[in-house]
Amino acid sequence: MILPSFIVILSIIVTLLSTAFIRTIIIRHTAASKLQESYEIPSDIPLEDAAENLAEAVSFKTVASEKENFPPFHKFLSEHYPLVHSKLSRMYSDTDNLVFVYEGKDPSLPPALLTAHQDVVPADEGEWEHPPFEAVIDDDGYIYGRGSFDDKSSLIAILESVEYLLKQNFVPKRTWYIAFGCDEETRGSDGASLIASRFEEDGIRFGFLLDEGGVVAKGFIGQIKAPIAVVGVCEKGNAHVSMEVSLIGGHSSTPKNPTSMGILAKAVSQIEHHPQSPRLIAPVKQMLHHLGLHAPFSFAYIVLNSWLFAPIIISIFKKNPTMNALIRSTTTVTMVKGSEAANIIPTTSYGIMNIRMLPGEKAATVIDSITKDLKDDRVRFTVEYESPVSTVSPIDTKGFAHLKNTISTIFPECVVSPYVMTGGSDALHYEKVCDNVYRFTPALMDNSELDRMHNTNERFSKENLSNAILFYTTLIRNDSF
Numbered sequence: 001m002i003l004p005s006f007i008v009i010l011s012i013i014v015t016l017l018s019t020a021f022i023r024t025i026i027i028r029h030t031a032a033s034k035l036q037e038s039y040e041i042p043s044d045i046p047l048e049d050a051a052e053n054l055a056e057a058v059s060f061k062t063v064a065s066e067k068e069n070f071p072p073f074h075k076f077l078s079e080h081y082p083l084v085h086s087k088l089s090r091m092y093s094d095t096d097n098l099v100f101v102y103e104g105k106d107p108s109l110p111p112a113l114l115t116a117h118q119d120v121v122p123a124d125e126g127e128w129e130h131p132p133f134e135a136v137i138d139d140d141g142y143i144y145g146r147g148s149f150d151d152k153s154s155l156i157a158i159l160e161s162v163e164y165l166l167k168q169n170f171v172p173k174r175t176w177y178i179a180f181g182c183d184e185e186t187r188g189s190d191g192a193s194l195i196a197s198r199f200e201e202d203g204i205r206f207g208f209l210l211d212e213g214g215v216v217a218k219g220f221i222g223q224i225k226a227p228i229a230v231v232g233v234c235e236k237g238n239a240h241v242s243m244e245v246s247l248i249g250g251h252s253s254t255p256k257n258p259t260s261m262g263i264l265a266k267a268v269s270q271i272e273h274h275p276q277s278p279r280l281i282a283p284v285k286q287m288l289h290h291l292g293l294h295a296p297f298s299f300a301y302i303v304l305n306s307w308l309f310a311p312i313i314i315s316i317f318k319k320n321p322t323m324n325a326l327i328r329s330t331t332t333v334t335m336v337k338g339s340e341a342a343n344i345i346p347t348t349s350y351g352i353m354n355i356r357m358l359p360g361e362k363a364a365t366v367i368d369s370i371t372k373d374l375k376d377d378r379v380r381f382t383v384e385y386e387s388p389v390s391t392v393s394p395i396d397t398k399g400f401a402h403l404k405n406t407i408s409t410i411f412p413e414c415v416v417s418p419y420v421m422t423g424g425s426d427a428l429h430y431e432k433v434c435d436n437v438y439r440f441t442p443a444l445m446d447n448s449e450l451d452r453m454h455n456t457n458e459r460f461s462k463e464n465l466s467n468a469i470l471f472y473t474t475l476i477r478n479d480s481f
């Protein structure tokens with residue numbers, strides 16, 4: 001009986017679509033009735049000198065390997081932030097790290113931790129409009145130079161905020177620790193990794209942690225006009241995997257195909273053409289939920305019902321590299337090497353693949369799927385490095401609500417949403433001493449601005465710097481969680 005089964009299928013489809021429709025209305029209505037708190041912003045913070053302080057901070061070339069540049073940088077900070085250096089106690093001063101303790105009134109509350117990093121990536125000085133390690137504030141309202149954004153903007157903004165609060169004789173509710181590591185960019189062991197281990201040894205655990213991370217992003221997703229403040233609640237894993245193919249080499253004038261390089265190249269192509277399977281993990285579903293509350297109804301109908309529309313959501317996400325990285329582990333071959341001369345066929349061809357795993361996934365799982373797909377055991381994969389697996393921090397906490405309120409106070413027009421950081425940060429090291437680790441940089445930016453990070457002509461606007469200072473001050477002053 002064709003007709004009755006057609007009617008059954010049709011009625012199932014109609015039921016599913018109407019259920020999704022009703023759910024969308026209910027979810028949006030319930031969220032709209034929840035009031036969001038907004039804080040009072042102090043109006044007497046002196047913001048004028050901050051740009052000069054950031055520009056001067058940039059002039060210290062604190063590349064992690066150039067250790068000699070850290071003591072002069074510390075001297076500059078102690079001269080410009082005297083109250084921070086005299087009123088707060090400093091910990092672990094036998095290292096290049098800066099760790100301060102801002103004692104709160106209530107020792108029964110778990111302390112909070114604000115972190116930023118002092119080190120910067122190197123800069124190819126010839127290609128910059130302004131020299132990367134000079135104190136430059138241009139007439140266009142930007143502070144230029146390596147580290148002006150990543151991450152001396154946060155470091156200076158935190159210090160400006162705390163210096164101001166100390167000047168007001170303000171005592172926070174809970175104790176706030178401040179930690180500036182010295183080697184975030186090299187993922188070394190002397191910075192946050194060491195600080196976190198020492199905290200652990202000393203039995204110090206935090207109830208809340210904020211590190212650099214997502215920004216208030218303009219044009220993050222086409223369907224939503226408002227900027228979206230994306231707060232990282234976890235980060236993707238990172239693995240370096242070597243790929244090796246060994247075959248008989250010889251003179252290139254008498255080749256025997258395929259060569260080891262040919263086999264490796266085929267594997268690289270296969271990896272690019274067969275991406276890892278997509279899936280919507282919990283923090284991405286949370287992101288969809290937050291976006292759905294503010295999106296036009298037609299888009300909200302899709303993203304608030306991922307149980308029904310996951311394939312449509314995945315097809316939207318995979319069109320954009322940033323969004324695509326949120327729904328799957330990514331694999332990129334970044335280095336290859338053959339023989340040492342133009343006329344020698346390599347006996348061993350060698351490549352390096354960088355894998356960025358979705359939280360909870362291991363490099364071995366990804367390699368397993370690649371080898372099953374490749375069906376060529378002449379290509380040998382070896383994991384050379386693998387980061388620890390990041391834990392997803394909860395968003396139903398008072399700390400996250402406080403962070404969200406603070407963001408909305410400073411950037412009232414934005415939508416706040418959790419997300420998965422595709423890059424790495426110091427925050428990963430601190431996960432062992434805190435369950436509520438958030439990654440957010442209080443700056444309003446579009447993609448072209450973000451592209452300057454780790455690139456030429458990195459810059460940070462004076463306006464963003466002022467907002468960042470107001471942000472950290474509001475965060476500490478209104479501590480209510």
Ligand SMILES: [Zn+2]
Nearest residue numbers: 150151184212
């Ligand atoms: Zn950074």
